[in-house]
Amino acid sequence: MTDGTAQRWASALDSVVVYGQGAVCRRLARGTLPGDGRVRVTGLPRSLDRSSLRARVPRVPGARVSEARVEVEAQPHDASALDRLRREVEELTERHAALLQKRIHVLRLVEELKALRPAPPPRRKDDPHRQAPVEAWLELADFVDMRLTGRHTLLVGIEEELRVAEHELSVAADRLARASTDAPPAHVDTTVSALVVIELPDGAPEPGAEVELEVEYEVPGAVWVPSYRLLHRRGENAGRLVMRASVAQRTGEDWTGVAVGLATADLRRGTDLPRLRSLRIGRRQSAVESSGWREPPPGLADLFGGYDAAGPRPAPVSGALPVAAGPPVVAGPPVVAGPPVVAGPPVVAGPPAPQGYGGPPPAPAAPPAGVPAPVARARTAAGRGAEQAFAAAPMAPVAPGAAAAPTPPPNAPVPPPTGDGVRPGDDELDYAALVLCGPEEHSARRGRLFPGSAADPVAAERRRLADSVSRLPLPGHAVRPHESAGSFDHRYDAAARADIPSDGSWHTVTVGEITVGTRTEHVCAPSVEETVYATLVLTNATDQALLAGPVEVTVDDEFLLTAALPTLAPGGVRRLGLGPAEGIQVTRRTNLRESTSGLRNNVTVLDHRVHVEIANRLGRPVSLEVQERVPVTSEADVRIEERADWAVLEEDLGPDPHAPGTRAWHLELPAGGTAVLDGGYEIRIPAGKALAGGNRRS
Structure with missing residues (x-):
């Protein structure tokens, strides 16, 4: 049911904040406020979360929104x-x-x-041979x-x-x-609007002045992942990092010319503050009765006496009902149970009357031994009542012509006998959504308010279709924001307004551009692979975190490759791989000498020598880091002595920490230059022991 007296205001989508899953939309509506302050804001999507509706009057000090609820209207429409x-x-x-x-x-x-x-005719035994009809064949x-x-x-x-x-x-x-889901179902145009009641202070605004109203709501079916484009020039210590976002949405409305915000927070996570009840030492005090409770009016049970005395309602005829053979049985004189009721005409027994239309309800079966009777928790507009059990008792006789109340199902809610200790739920305090139960309901529900069913099959289908975007395959190297953000939440605002249709496909939105520190370095681990890899060391000197995602690297206005950018916190430093550097050659040779020392030759000495030759064939100088591994031990009688000028790696520029015992040479090679690195280490073990896997290893 909708309020047709409220004035209609058209609204326009102004901004959207996309979270990890879902989005918060903000619409603006303007108009002249009527005297009663009732306004209907149109244009809302069908898939919105009704409990998330918010409204406010931003530009009028002292203005207050006293009511805001969602209403749905439907009317035929032309073909779209x-x-x-x-x-x-x-x-x-x-x-x-x-x-x-x-x-x-x-x-x-x-x-x-x-x-x-x-098919030739059958030939008898005495028939002569016939000539084959070749022409017919x-x-x-x-x-x-x-x-x-x-x-x-x-x-x-x-x-x-x-x-x-x-x-x-x-x-x-x-x-x-x-196709965009911003379209009505077939042949029906559904209008979702927000009914808002605005209360203005005295004297504001002036009569005839326009009032701006903001309406905010949540919708499912929107996801985003970050992506980047890095513009770098050789020899420079800074680069431009363009942050972009791939956004997909199927919320049921096209986002046209909206300001887009991107957040990593979980929209479905509850943020309500808990209610802490006070603890008192002393005498026990009765709990304060909730303000949502209201005692049913007296005489409510007698309100439907005339309806019950009117007799059973005619059952809807949907076809012939099978009737058991036998003579008709005429009901006897009326039997009065409790207060006298008006007896109707004799009733001829025939097909069983439909449940709820005056037929005598069957007596509930007694539960098996050891099984408690079904329990129903009472829920009314006042709240939750005490639990009552439906005992297995015979039904009282019903007078002919009197409408008997239908038997409650096993889990049917019944009203509480009193309001003591009743705690209403959130759905029971939403008075606009409560429904008054009619005479067809069970006698325990008649004339009372209960939370109505908000089942909307079209809206449920829209929400199911909206949730399908969360299963879209991600672009290459893309990572979900809540996975890369960790325990911190970030928000990014796009630099310009964007258009994102509701088609469930990825659309790119430019967020902004920041300056990052860049430094080109080359890394080689010749003990694993004699290949030099070019890396770009990125430094985030801003106060904005960079989430993990794909980055398109462009060096000197030429596209180089697409790599995976790790999460870069404010002030963080990470190394980004750029692939092999074919112009730098590395050769590694090792030599092992085994000897004994000590008194009575009781110590085995394993002398490892490492020789590395490097040649830079590039036309520019390079900074190179050559990594080696030195064994580590936890045995007290095993000693390892290093013989090299390498350094211990302490700074971790990658997502994974360095392995224990990692050492590195740092050198600068000019264009066409060469270098020779010599190092080694000695392992001293007792003569009676050996290394795991053998002593003679490179």
Whole structure:
């Protein structure tokens, strides 16, 4: 039910904040406020979360919104583009099915023609040999060949038409699947609006002045992942990092010209503050009664006495009901149970009366031994009441013509006997959503307010369709924001307004550009692989975190590659791999000498020598880091002595920490320069022991 007296204000979507899953939309509406302050803001999507509706008057000090609720209206509409797509898909489907049937029919005719064979008459035992009718056989073969040629020609044409029809059907179905969901269902235009009641202070605004109203709500079906583009020039210590976002949404409304914000927080996570009840030491005090409780009015049970005395309502006839054979049984004199009721005419026994329309309800079966009777928790507009059990007791006789209340189901809610200790729920305090139960309900619910059913199949289907975007395949190297953000939440605002249709596909939105520190370095681990890799060391000197995602690296205005950027916190430093550097050659040779030392030669000495040769064939100087591994031990009688000028790696510029014992040489090589690195270490172990895997290893 909607309020037709409220003034209608058209609204426009102004801004959207996309979270990890879902979004918060803000609409603006303007108009002259009527005297009663009741305004209906139109244009809301069908998939919105009704409990998230918020409204405020930002530019009028002292203005207050006393009520805001969602209302739904439906009316026929003309054919839209989506309706034409649906109709096209239906027509192509019918055409495809007709061609399939035609093809099956022609194939059946071909099989029948192929089965034609000359059948000579049966020959008796005493008959002489007959001359074979060759001319008739040849005429039959020509007839079959001619007809098969025609059928195969027709079949080839049908196959071609079927191939074209399948292609057109797949294209139309894909267009329908990718079409924007910002369209009404077939033949029905559903209008979702927000009914807002505004209270203004005295004297504000002036009569006839326009008032701006903001309406905010949550919608499912929106996701985003970050992506980047890095512009870097060789020799410079800074680069430009353009942050972009891939956004997909199927919220049921197109976002056209909106300000887009991106957040990593969880929209569905509860943020309500807990209610802490006070603890007192002393005498026990009764709990304060909730203000949501109201005692039912006296005489409520007698309100429907006339309805019950009017007799059973006629059952809807949907077809002939089977009646058991036998003579009709006429009901006897009326039996009065409790207060006298007006007896109706005699009732002839026949088909059982439908439940809830005056037929005598069956007595509930007694529960098995050891099983408690079903318990129903009372829920009324006042709140939750005490639990009551439906005991298995025989039903009282019902007077003929009197309408008996239907038997409550096992879990039917019944009202509490009193308001003591009742705690209403959130749905029971939403008075605008409460429904007054009519006389057809159980006697325990008649005339009382209960939370109404907000089941909307169309809205449920919209929300199911909206949630499908969370299963979209991610772009290459993309990471969900809540995975890369960790325990911190960040928000980014796009630099310009954007258009994002509700089609469930990825759309790119430019967020902004920041300056990052860059430094080109080369890394090589010749003990693992004699290949030098170019890396770009990024430094985030801003106060804005950079989430993990794909980054397109452009060096000197030439696209180099697409790499995976790790999460870069404010002030953080990370190394980004750029691939092998073919112009730098590295050669590594090792030498192991095993000897003994100590008193009585009780110590085995394993002397490892490492020789590395490096040649820079590039036309520019490079900074190179050559990594080596030194064994580590926890044995007290094993000693390791290093013989090199390498350094211990302490700074971790990658997502994974360095392995224990990692050492590195840092050197600067000019263009065309070479370098030789010598190092090594000695392992001293007791003569009676050996290294795991053997002593002679490189």
